[in-house]
Amino acid sequence: MDLRTAQALIRFGLGRRGNEPLPTDPAVWLRDQLRAPDPSHLDPRPNSATAAAAFLADRASKPKPEDSRVRALFRSEVKAELDNALTTPAPFRERLMWFWTNHFTVSARGGIAAGACAYIEEAIRPHVTGRFEDMLFAVMRHPVMLRYLNNAGSVGPDSRAGQNGKRGLNENLARECLELHTVSPAAGYTQADVTSFAKILTGWSIDLRGNPPGFLFRPFAHEPGSHVLMGRTFPPGEEGGVAALHFLANHPVTHQFLARKLVLHFIADEPPVDAVRRIEGVLRDTGGNLGAAAEALTTLDAAWQPGAKLRTPQDFVVATLRALDLPDEQRGQVNVQGILANLGQPFQNAPQPNGWSDHANDWAAPEAMMRRVDWAYGVSGRVGTRDVASLAEANLGPLLRDDTLLAVRRAGSRRDAMTLLLTAPEFQRR
């Protein structure tokens, strides 16, 4: 394996799976993943109809936690998502899906767990190589986001529903959409812009009993009149929100913000300015085409310099299990969801709407590293009769250091050898 192949598998992918065939040309392998349809097949595929049914059933029967349909659904869907990551032949796409899911964070607390994976499958995955505007639109109209950031019950103070003064505005979604999803504080918007955008988004709500359940615009709750957001006037009605999202998605500062986040994820914790500028240019010139931006990332020299990023717990656990490539039955026994929670990164459950950090310092606290070490030792018990030295070479290629290989060869047991491989710094990095 040459260095570029190793880098393609590790930096852009999720780590090599067992002895899977190596790509003949790593750049082409990555590009083809972006151009071909998403090959993942989740069974059953999470969707809003199932989510709404579970949510309504729990609301009606108020079950004990162990009998909750929402909880059972969330567990089985997370398992399917993670199993897909362990087996997908298009790991670059999967990493992009993770990236955008984190950009548009929702957190699976309470009823939101019911739709947390449907949200991925309906709002994120279909758009990872499409236009940013389409993803933003799908996110902002998805019931899970409308509930997570409290827009579903937001009512215009001068709307018909707001006339009696009992209900009114909630600005949470409007604020986080500006700050975290689109233009970022660098655009210099004000509190008046936040309030105005919140008014524009009044009426953007949920119909859980629809067929299928999903977005519903409620004119009764919509604040009348046109509203000014960042110097632009937007008309009343649902189309005002649509136009505002179109404006925000294509704002130059949004492109800059997204470019910086992509470079941060794929190149280095301190994003090189020229790389950011390049990706920003691609987003601008293609009207926010995320597939084009992803492909441009693979053409940057800086992206092929190994080891600049620390694997997050999710990266680390998935790369480990791909390296071990357990038989289906054994793979099914591993509680990946529980492990991720124990290592501090529970799936679809970031503590705040800004999602998981992409900076090594936030993941390299001593105890966090110790937990990785301990889990590595635990999972290494599953190494079986594999030859760990050849597994190490197959997985890391030229990135494998002599010291590590020597320690692996000298280890007293296969389990110890596997632990040393998994905890070596070159395996912690991507």
Next chain:
Amino acid sequence: MALTRRTALLGLTAAVSLGRVSLALAAAPTEKRLIVVIQRGALDGMAAVVPYGDPALMGLRGEIVPPAPGQPDGLLDLGGYFGLHPSLASLHAMYTAGEAMPVHAVAGPTRVRSHFEAQDCLESGAEHRMTSGWLNRAVAAMPAMTTSRPEGEAIAIGVSVPLLLRGSAVVGNWAPHGIAAPPPDLYTQIATLNQADHLTGPAIAEGLRERGYSASVMSDDTSRPDRYAFPALARAAGELLRAPDGPRIAALEIGGWDTHVAQVPRLKRVLEQLDAGLDALKQGLGDAWPQTAILTMTEFGRTARVNGTKGTDHGTGTVAFVLGGAVAGGRVMADWPGLGSGRLLDDRDLMPTTDLRSVAKGLLVHHLGMPAAAIAEVFPNSATAQATSGLIRA
């Protein structure tokens, strides 16, 4: 035996969810204890300490104000103008005993309504984000340790260290793992293989040291069931700080304050956790309580008016609590700006009249005895925020 003690502690904190609570600790050359509780998500200060004497209050938020003092489930009175939320009974007992003091209409160094920017500034102690936190800089500014532990400065519980305690003073961390650990010689080999890596090398070396260290200072008697993670963690923190050779500085985090929707029931739950946690800290600290000062702080307050979903949105002025056996409590400290017409910031938020940095400086100066020159380094460009006096018993 050390292993047994650690196992007992693991039993305790295995119940601790690490999503929204965490604890970080640092040693310092003092017998005083200083604990900072970060309330992430923005506490509604006017719901925790209700200015029921303000004539404009009911017009702004009558539907979320608890009944007056003396009525069933009513406010716990704080001297005739302010009342404590009924879920804060332990805190009220400390107030009555002269050990707790709300500081009202406070705000951090910035006037932004972004959680993340405001939290960063609050923890940095500055008007912009820094790479270190003010509590870490305070530890670093103190004279070098003279104890027998040559590197011994700090540990954190939880899988990450909050910005507040990040910086040049060494902070490690510890948390339950609940998984069979590798044998010692394998740990040694792992540490050696990571030595050359500037990130994983020090982290693993420190992690190993902290586990040994934690085992030696954790007490046996900590495995009692607790309903909530925060009180359990607070109890462990108190016991660690109580130990003669234990740490002296702690930062605890508790989330769940971002009450945009249905504030009354949601805030009640998290206030109960906070109250139980502060009580657990006191119990854990035991005979070290008279040496202790605790500061609770949050990134900003919430709107004076109720929003359209029976919650409140991001605001500005809020409340901080200063409590502990060393605190001159039993009163509310506030330059109360009023809630009447024209008094609200941007016609929406409680107007801040006290800079939180003043309160923090007051604790560093009067509790830890830090000199003024050191304080200036801990809080850069903050000359206008003078150290608050009168927080600590003479």
